[in-house]
Amino acid sequence: MSNAYLIIGATGGIGQAVCRALAESGARLVLCGRNEARMMPLQVQLGDDNQLLVADINSAEGRSRILDTLREEGIDKVINLAGVNQFTTFAKQSDAEIEALIQTNLTAVLCLNRLLVAHFLQQGHGLIVNTGSALGQIGLPGYATYSATKFAVRGFCEALSRELADSAVAVKYFSPRATATAINSDAVNAMNSELGNKTDSPERVASELLAFLQKSASSYQVGWPEKLFTRLNGAFPGLVSRQLKQQLPVINKYLKSEVS
Numbered sequence: 001m002s003n004a005y006l007i008i009g010a011t012g013g014i015g016q017a018v019c020r021a022l023a024e025s026g027a028r029l030v031l032c033g034r035n036e037a038r039m040m041p042l043q044v045q046l047g048d049d050n051q052l053l054v055a056d057i058n059s060a061e062g063r064s065r066i067l068d069t070l071r072e073e074g075i076d077k078v079i080n081l082a083g084v085n086q087f088t089t090f091a092k093q094s095d096a097e098i099e100a101l102i103q104t105n106l107t108a109v110l111c112l113n114r115l116l117v118a119h120f121l122q123q124g125h126g127l128i129v130n131t132g133s134a135l136g137q138i139g140l141p142g143y144a145t146y147s148a149t150k151f152a153v154r155g156f157c158e159a160l161s162r163e164l165a166d167s168a169v170a171v172k173y174f175s176p177r178a179t180a181t182a183i184n185s186d187a188v189n190a191m192n193s194e195l196g197n198k199t200d201s202p203e204r205v206a207s208e209l210l211a212f213l214q215k216s217a218s219s220y221q222v223g224w225p226e227k228l229f230t231r232l233n234g235a236f237p238g239l240v241s242r243q244l245k246q247q248l249p250v251i252n253k254y255l256k257s258e259v260s
């Protein structure tokens with residue numbers, strides 16, 4: 001495999017940190033996002049040998065452009081950090097908002113992976129990292145649709161990595177916890193701080209992702225309390241529900257402030 005990566009969501013908080021860390025490690029990058037102007041400062045920082053690719057993973061045309069670039073550049077490693085979130089009371093979410101979250105976080109991921117896996121199987125090797133969330137392991141109030149998409153991505157990666165176990169094509173699932181990026185609103189940040197939920201720097205998440213790339217494991221979750229909480233949620237979901245019910249007044253306070 002060449003030391004080159006195509007990073008989708010390169011303009012994001014985690015995406016930029018991952019691009020910087022990979023570039024520092026000597027990797028060549030294709031920075032992929034929907035907005036060229038937003039990607040250009042990062043390219044200037046990282047150097048001209050790193051390319052830009054404007055592509056929207058929600059369009060078949062954008063996904064084909066990603067595949068064409070991989071072929072042209074001989075790249076066999078893709079990290080998909082694109083994602084959208086909405087912190088809201090579920091009953092208040094519109095059909096359009098639900099569909100938009102499912103489209104970017106799930107449907108586009110599956111359609112993109114299908115293209116990439118077919119290509120990687122044909123060439124005999126390749127790596128795809130898909131990004132989930134701690135909320136893909138534990139369902140939290142205010143995140144019903146987002147959690148649904150991330151639970152689904154986790155199940156998808158688990159099934160697909162097992163389907164490909166006898167090939168040299170790897171599909172990995174990377175699961176950050178709360179991270180200080182623009183995806184989280186001021187209300188979410190204030191709520192996390194009041195509830196004592198740890199928020200990572202994007203640089204820490206990037207360094208854990210780079211370490212994960214070196215391992216043979218097919219999934220990785222950032223943060224020890226979250227790993228423990230996930231196991232607790234699996235074994236004793238009623239216990240976790242009771243604890244979350246105690247936090248509900250605080251969560252509801254921030255859900256209300258998010259709406260107004």
Ligand SMILES: NC(=O)c1ccc[n+]([C@@H]2O[C@H](COP(=O)([O-])OP(=O)(O)OC[C@H]3O[C@@H](n4cnc5c(N)ncnc54)[C@H](OP(=O)(O)O)[C@@H]3O)[C@@H](O)[C@H]2O)c1
Pocket residue numbers: 008009010011012013014015032033034035038055056057058081082083084085104131132133134175176177178179180181182183184
């Ligand atoms: N931050 C957290 O607390 C946290 C926690 C757990 C998991 N995650 C997950 O980590 C990933 C990165 O999140 P982040 O915190 O870095 O968020 P962010 O700063 O909001 O970045 C989101 C990225 O997704 C890209 N994107 C969105 N829709 C796209 C589309 N249709 N096609 C191509 N790119 C698209 C955006 O690119 P544009 O420039 O084109 O808008 C941007 O680069 C997401 O999957 C998120 O769900 C984040």
